[in-house]
Amino acid sequence: MPDNKIFLHEGREKSLLRHHPWVFSKAIEKEDSSLGGGSRVTVYSHEGNFLCHGIYSPNSQIRVRALSFDENTPCDNNLVISRIKTACSLRQKLIERGNDGVRLVASEGDLLPGLIVDKYNEFLVISISSWAMEIFKDTIVSALKDLFPQSSIYERSDTKSRLKEGLENHCGVLYGEEPAEVIYVKEAGSVLIPVNIKNGHKTGAYLDQRASRIRAGELSRGARVLNCFSYTGGFGLWALKGGARAVENVDVSDTALDAAKQGVVVNHLDPGRCRFIKKDVFEFLRRQVEKHEKYDLVILDPPKFAESAANLKKACRGYQDINRLGLELIAPSGRLLTFSCSGLMTPELFQKIVADAALDAGVDGRITGTLRQDSDHVVALPCPETFYLKGLEITVL
Numbered sequence: 001m002p003d004n005k006i007f008l009h010e011g012r013e014k015s016l017l018r019h020h021p022w023v024f025s026k027a028i029e030k031e032d033s034s035l036g037g038g039s040r041v042t043v044y045s046h047e048g049n050f051l052c053h054g055i056y057s058p059n060s061q062i063r064v065r066a067l068s069f070d071e072n073t074p075c076d077n078n079l080v081i082s083r084i085k086t087a088c089s090l091r092q093k094l095i096e097r098g099n100d101g102v103r104l105v106a107s108e109g110d111l112l113p114g115l116i117v118d119k120y121n122e123f124l125v126i127s128i129s130s131w132a133m134e135i136f137k138d139t140i141v142s143a144l145k146d147l148f149p150q151s152s153i154y155e156r157s158d159t160k161s162r163l164k165e166g167l168e169n170h171c172g173v174l175y176g177e178e179p180a181e182v183i184y185v186k187e188a189g190s191v192l193i194p195v196n197i198k199n200g201h202k203t204g205a206y207l208d209q210r211a212s213r214i215r216a217g218e219l220s221r222g223a224r225v226l227n228c229f230s231y232t233g234g235f236g237l238w239a240l241k242g243g244a245r246a247v248e249n250v251d252v253s254d255t256a257l258d259a260a261k262q263g264v265v266v267n268h269l270d271p272g273r274c275r276f277i278k279k280d281v282f283e284f285l286r287r288q289v290e291k292h293e294k295y296d297l298v299i300l301d302p303p304k305f306a307e308s309a310a311n312l313k314k315a316c317r318g319y320q321d322i323n324r325l326g327l328e329l330i331a332p333s334g335r336l337l338t339f340s341c342s343g344l345m346t347p348e349l350f351q352k353i354v355a356d357a358a359l360d361a362g363v364d365g366r367i368t369g370t371l372r373q374d375s376d377h378v379v380a381l382p383c384p385e386t387f388y389l390k391g392l393e394i395t396v397l
């Protein structure tokens, strides 16, 4: 195997010494300009000290993804297989607790940068978004077949970051059967969540919000609940299961709302207690404020508003607007569950935005809980970017 050497500028080795897996193009002093995507490389400091073995990506700002920080452990099939096994074993407890939809591999979180593997019942869905994992695709599929011999494997490699890497999208069955348009996975042994593997967001569902959906269920007895950015209605289903008196699900997507409606039927919940509203959340919230409507629980789970550092300011305004409107709609002793899945939004900044929103709304409230991505979306200790989904539970006084 050729040893392609990359040298960094002086002083640019610090993050690699802490085992952060990204080598940015700007940190590189010397590289072979003919290196192709997927080449195995070894990265050295300016002084020539070994830093990591990794995989090269010529078009991405993240020029190398480090897989091994041990000089004697090369980036090979064995390394990838052993990381997949470790990742799966970390999720065993969650599966045993009655969760049939689980993230088995969480990319950088599991030291497999650019690889997602989600398990929905007997379907495994893989999404590859980096050269680093693309070159191991056959190895990944064969490891998953060994670990889950009864499962089918479907690929959803259609992410924006994949295009940035210069890789073409690829979706379809890799092994076994084709999934139906919508399937249902049991969450915490209780609620069936609709999943659209072939055409849904991400790999079909937002598994990261499992713990917060369960929390919404706990807060819903007798409540009037507003579920904003509902997607396929997960929070709303948990609220109904928890005894909500009425649930309004708001989303712009017809397909998502149709799946949410079906979810109510499949869970044998009362369709008379819920509404599905196809509307822009900003507009809907404004209208409800004008009408002086009040709710006992408002959920705000928007898509990623901050895609890049350049639009963080604009994103902050968006978060502040919906939180102000949401808080204005809450009855005394009611609660807000509010989230940001933008990696660029720190928990401190998010709290400040919600605090400003409360001031603007003239609402006094307290943080009575903090929420975050569920435990299968593991966080790698040296890679804070893997902690991306944060939330606050605010109780209005």
Ligand code: SAH
Pocket: 205, 206, 209, 213, 229, 230, 231, 232, 233, 234, 235, 250, 251, 252, 253, 256, 279, 280, 281, 282, 301, 302, 303
């Ligand atoms: N809470 C969901 C996931 C939400 S994903 C769950 O637990 O499964 C974000 C959703 O917001 C998507 O379904 C998308 O269609 C919707 N969306 C994005 N912008 C919107 C807007 N301005 N108004 C209403 N819905 C919007």
